[in-house]
Amino acid sequence: MYICGITPYDATHLGHAATYLSFDLIHRYQRASGKKVVFLENVTDIDDPLFERANRDGVEWRGLSLDQIELFQSDMTQLRILPPYELSLVTEKIQDIADLVERFIAVGATYSLDGDRYLDSSQFTDFSELPLALEQSIGLFAERGGDPTRLGKRHPLDPLLWRKSRQGEPSWTTIFGDGRPGWHIECNAISSSLVKEGLNSSISLQGGGKDLAFPHHYMTALQGSVLSEGAFANHYVHSGMIHYQGEKMSKSLGNLVFVSQLIKDGVNPLTIRLALLLNHYRQDRSWSLDLLKEAEELEADLSSALSRELVPDYSHLIEKIISALSQDLDTPKVFSEIRSWLKDIENKVASVSPGGFSRSLDTLLGLTF
Numbered sequence: 001m002y003i004c005g006i007t008p009y010d011a012t013h014l015g016h017a018a019t020y021l022s023f024d025l026i027h028r029y030q031r032a033s034g035k036k037v038v039f040l041e042n043v044t045d046i047d048d049p050l051f052e053r054a055n056r057d058g059v060e061w062r063g064l065s066l067d068q069i070e071l072f073q074s075d076m077t078q079l080r081i082l083p084p085y086e087l088s089l090v091t092e093k094i095q096d097i098a099d100l101v102e103r104f105i106a107v108g109a110t111y112s113l114d115g116d117r118y119l120d121s122s123q124f125t126d127f128s129e130l131p132l133a134l135e136q137s138i139g140l141f142a143e144r145g146g147d148p149t150r151l152g153k154r155h156p157l158d159p160l161l162w163r164k165s166r167q168g169e170p171s172w173t174t175i176f177g178d179g180r181p182g183w184h185i186e187c188n189a190i191s192s193s194l195v196k197e198g199l200n201s202s203i204s205l206q207g208g209g210k211d212l213a214f215p216h217h218y219m220t221a222l223q224g225s226v227l228s229e230g231a232f233a234n235h236y237v238h239s240g241m242i243h244y245q246g247e248k249m250s251k252s253l254g255n256l257v258f259v260s261q262l263i264k265d266g267v268n269p270l271t272i273r274l275a276l277l278l279n280h281y282r283q284d285r286s287w288s289l290d291l292l293k294e295a296e297e298l299e300a301d302l303s304s305a306l307s308r309e310l311v312p313d314y315s316h317l318i319e320k321i322i323s324a325l326s327q328d329l330d331t332p333k334v335f336s337e338i339r340s341w342l343k344d345i346e347n348k349v350a351s352v353s354p355g356g357f358s359r360s361l362d363t364l365l366g367l368t369f
């Protein structure tokens with residue numbers, strides 16, 4: 001399972017938290033069903049927005065990045081998100097990325113434009129499978145870090161593989177020129193460097209927020225087809241966006257809510273986790289004080305039930321939770337089942353210790369009481 005990670009300059013707002021929480025549920029479900037999961041995640045610690053933020057704030061980009069990675073990891077720990085097998089920083093994988101670009105060059109899959117190296121996409125696709133019409137896709141590509149209008153490109157959607165070194169930007173030496181990697185190629189190289197270690201022959205799942213579906217995951221899949229016949233990933237999973245005060249939570253709108261700030265304000269991280277699980281991961285959904293309150297109430301009811309010596313039998317409830325999770329992580333169904341069990345608790349015979357239910361909530365949902 002390969003999850004596309006953060007660019008470390010604005011970690012960790014609730015949109016990030018919701019995304020990594022979705023994949024944590026998949027991770028937990030797979031492990032609970034007895035599978036061995038190799039979960040990889042990258043950190044895009046070379047990227048224009050990171051350099052822009054460092055320049056704006058007059059700080060060194062590497063220091064900013066390391067501070068934000070530390071904060072991200074602390075937030076993930078507080079939210080009880082199981083850590084990846086490896087959290088790979090792009091700056092630690094430059095050699096793997098350069099090796100992959102070199103292999104692309106060797107098979108004639110690239111072209112150079114003033115020293116910048118692009119994939120010659122038309123050799124591998126006719127772009128008939130774009131998620132949107134060509135013009136719209138080009139627009140989205142431009143919005144999300146692409147450079148479709150650059151003169152001399154063979155196709156507007158050709159992704160940049162290697163950017164020639166520029167004044168004020170970090171740069172690494174390779175046999176095809178000094179510079180730094182493009183965005184999408186990092187995930188191809190990082191995943192294949194780990195596949196090379198014999199962990200697996202391919203990726204079962206590539207995931208991220210739904211804004212990564214295009215161009216990022218589209219381009220990693222396209223680049224994955226350059227040297228291999230097989231699909232880059234067998235499944236692509238995308239989580240919905242988090243809205244706040246009626247708008248998508250985003251840095252440009254300035255309406256970010258940070259996990260670390262909520263925790264500083266005294267919100268229990270478990271309540272944040274529970275609040276984000278109440279709605280379905282694939283839906284765009286809103287964060288609000290009402291949602292937080294709803295989570296707090298449910299948390300209090302669960303805590304109170306689980307602190308009893310004996311509770312009504314919950315074996316069917318656990319089966320229903322597993323069944324709902326198996327249906328594309330249907331967490332609204334999970335909590336509706338839990339609520340019905342809680343509602344009936346006074347009217348049923350209390351016959352079993354609640355410990356097994358507590359452990360199931362922890363194993364499957366990462367909730368501890």
Ligand code: ZN
Nearest residue numbers: 004005187216
């Ligand atoms: Zn990625």
